[in-house]
Amino acid sequence: MSSLSEAIVAFYTQQFPAIVISFPIMLLPFVLLERWRPYKTPPTWREYLMNFLINVSSFAIVAPLGIVAAYAASAIRAHAPWPTLAFTFSDIGIGVPVMDSALRIFAMIFIPLFMHDLWFYWSHRLEHKVKLLWSFHQLHHSDTNMNASTYSRDHFLQNAWRSFFSMFTVGLIFDLDLKDAAQAALLSNLFLALWSQFYHSATRFQLPWLDRVLVTPQVHRIHHSVERQHQDKNFADALPIFDIVFGTYVKPTRDEFPATGLSDGTPPPAKWWQAQLIPVAALLGKKAKAKS
Numbered sequence: 001m002s003s004l005s006e007a008i009v010a011f012y013t014q015q016f017p018a019i020v021i022s023f024p025i026m027l028l029p030f031v032l033l034e035r036w037r038p039y040k041t042p043p044t045w046r047e048y049l050m051n052f053l054i055n056v057s058s059f060a061i062v063a064p065l066g067i068v069a070a071y072a073a074s075a076i077r078a079h080a081p082w083p084t085l086a087f088t089f090s091d092i093g094i095g096v097p098v099m100d101s102a103l104r105i106f107a108m109i110f111i112p113l114f115m116h117d118l119w120f121y122w123s124h125r126l127e128h129k130v131k132l133l134w135s136f137h138q139l140h141h142s143d144t145n146m147n148a149s150t151y152s153r154d155h156f157l158q159n160a161w162r163s164f165f166s167m168f169t170v171g172l173i174f175d176l177d178l179k180d181a182a183q184a185a186l187l188s189n190l191f192l193a194l195w196s197q198f199y200h201s202a203t204r205f206q207l208p209w210l211d212r213v214l215v216t217p218q219v220h221r222i223h224h225s226v227e228r229q230h231q232d233k234n235f236a237d238a239l240p241i242f243d244i245v246f247g248t249y250v251k252p253t254r255d256e257f258p259a260t261g262l263s264d265g266t267p268p269p270a271k272w273w274q275a276q277l278i279p280v281a282a283l284l285g286k287k288a289k290a291k292s
Contacts, residue, residue: 008064020056023152030148030197039202039257043147051143053272055152062159105187112188113238121242123162124235133161135279142268144261146224151196155279192238204257211251212240218252225258 027048035042092104127137136155143150199220207216215238223234233250236242243249261268269275 011064016060019059023052023055026194027148027197030201033198034147034202037203037205039204041145043145043149043202047143047145047147048149050272050275051147051149051153054139054154054275055149057272057276058152058154058156058159061156108187109191110188113192116188116192117237117239117242120162120237121235121246124237125232125248127158127161128232128235132283133158135283136161138262138266139269139275139279141224141260142262142266143224144259144268145202146200146221146260147202148197148200151193151200153275156276157280195238206252206254208251208254212244212249214238215240218256221257221260222250222252224260226261226263227258228263230258231263 031043031048092100092107094100094103127133136158139155140150140153140158143153195214199215199217201217203217205217207218210216211219215234215236219234219240222230225231230250233248234240234243235248240249269278
């Protein structure tokens with residue numbers, strides 16, 4: 001068995017079950033938060049379950065693409081005419097053991113996060129501009145009661161686009177030690193998952209002092225807003241600096257908590273399998289109609 005196939009088998013037999021189990025565990029504090037300081041009406045258990053099933057089905061289908069992309073990038077990088085950036089996080093430090101450990105952990109979270117968000121910002125803008133990509137991304141925006149579980153309400157083809165191209169493009173440039181890469185991926189992804197659940201949460205938290213440093217619930221609610229003036233704003237996944245630099249940042253005003261959903265009034269799918277299949281059926285229907 002090749003190392004690629006071994007990695008995929010290991011994912012399904014070891015990592016996938018653990019991730020599925022960890023999702024509701026990580027979500028629980030935010031569910032309680034949404035009942036303590038709700039935006040309006042707290043989400044129902046049916047709404048949480050809908051997003052959980054969308055997340056699990058998308059992840060099960062798409063996750064191996066990231067593994068394939070990383071292997072493909074590694075193979076191409078070995079013969080690439082451009083120089084790659086090789087480094088190890090163990091080189092980071094100022095000679096003080098306690099401080100060095102803290103600095104390495106900080107770097108393992110925020111260096112990958114910065115690289116992720118730079119790529120994510122532009123891929124996210126494309127998803128709002130290119131009709132094909134929007135046909136899948138709109139599932140994420142269709143949640144009329146945005147909540148912590150919405151963070152993973154993504155169509156499997158959107159995840160395929162993000163998973164493959166992010167791993168592939170970053171892998172062409174950076175040559176990380178495998179142990180370092182695994183630790184950095186774990187820490188940065190854990191931070192991002194928890195923070196994303198927080199800023200998607202149906203809560204009334206206002207953190208104006210943080211709005212320009214990290215994406216907050218108010219900042220991201222602007223992105224999901226049905227109001228015209230909020231369309232195509234606040235694309236960043238974690239760091240608003242990219243919206244600020246590229247002119248798409250909108251700072252929420254005091255007590256600004258707009259309604260969420262699709263601005264054209266399209267209702268959300270009723271079942272998780274409809275959420276996955278309807279966009280694909282619509283795309284295939286358009287292709288068949290174009291050929292006829």
